[in-house]
Amino acid sequence: MGRAPAVALVVGLAGCGFLGAGLHPVVEAHRGAAGYWPQNSRTAMRGSIAAGYEGLEFDLVLTADDVPVLSHDAWLHETLCTLQDGTALDGRILLRDLTLEAVLAGYTCGGVPDPENPDAEVVAETVMTFDELLAELAEAEADLVVHIDVKYLEGATPEPEVIAPVVLQRWWDADLPQPWYVSADHAGLLLEFRRLADEAGEPIVTSLIWPYFPPDGSDTLVALEAEALAMLGVEDLEDLADDAEADGIAIPWQILDRRQVELARRRGLEVQAWTLNDEDLLTAFSAWPLDALITDYPGRAP
């Protein structure tokens, strides 16, 4: 057999996954490009906007007086945040137990090296509010996709009925031109966003983050369980999204299955992948039929 037919046979037999999808996934700066700047910080948001990244992803949590601030956890980040004088935090301090004034007066974040992102700049600053970020986006007239990841944790944050209107009203009031979508790992929260938007006659795009990783659980066990359920067809991406009335689903790259992604896309579902930080990973998944690649290092994307 000649070389060309042999190569064609190998590619033919092992084919589909080698072919590019011909799409260009939006590269989103995860937590404002946490690989370069302190995650969810003012510096990160400004840096990402100035860098001209295609997408900006950040997390929102409500304070005791229902002000959305940028934070991945329902509490002040135990490693990255300190008291104003630099003293380490004594355990978890829930944001819902602090007013915005107390948060700004008492704490700074980003002034401690981030062990998860050792190359990130170290900058101590107060927590950024959603209002501030909206103002920055308006002023910069940034041409990017805004990805708002809203956090809900039973017992640690307000209920979805409190969170959704606060975030939505601020977004609507800002009247920004950028395309945007809301993600959450809690179907009930996305349903509440959908309900409010429908009531107001406003368009909304939502995405379900799957699977749910409990804050103190084992990521490996959760990933293995999700892999098993998907393999057996016990959980179906479209069903999961349907249950949350979501337009899309955001999945960690480790358990992405290209055939499932292709099926989901055929059914009109958007699929985002998180959090791809290696150049090789970003290059490989760029060829998949994905809508977004979420990364701490947008500069590494092809």
Place this chain on the structure above:
Amino acid sequence: MIALAGLLLLAGPARPAALIFDRVDLISEDPASWLNYDVPMAGVNATTVAVRWIEQVKVSWRLPTPGLTLGTSLASQSLFWERPVSVAAGLSAGAGVQTTLLLPRGAFADVSWRRGRFRAAVGVGAVSSATWTDLDWTAWDLVPTLGLGVGRR
């Protein structure tokens, strides 16, 4: 489950079926997704590719009806029937149905070559998107298949 049970009843004799080990397919023709979708990512996602390789390793059992085998892996269960095309050359042709958790979701056909304990097969599979949570047999993918196994002579 009903479909597979029905096929077994039609294919097998009235007495309880005696399963005889036939082979282990290290690369399995069903569900045919590992080679097509996972192997290309081996360079960047080796752990997942390894896990999914384990999922697709299939043990096949001969059923009392000549040429009929039952294949079981974590990812799929299949009923496969094949007959010799050329005994001298060790060539056979066959076709089978594939299930996931015993839910019928695809079919495949192949030409296989057997020498000693080694079996290699190339073929084509038609795989639907049906799952127990979404009984949808409207979307199908046609994929090339490759089987590599070792077992009884």
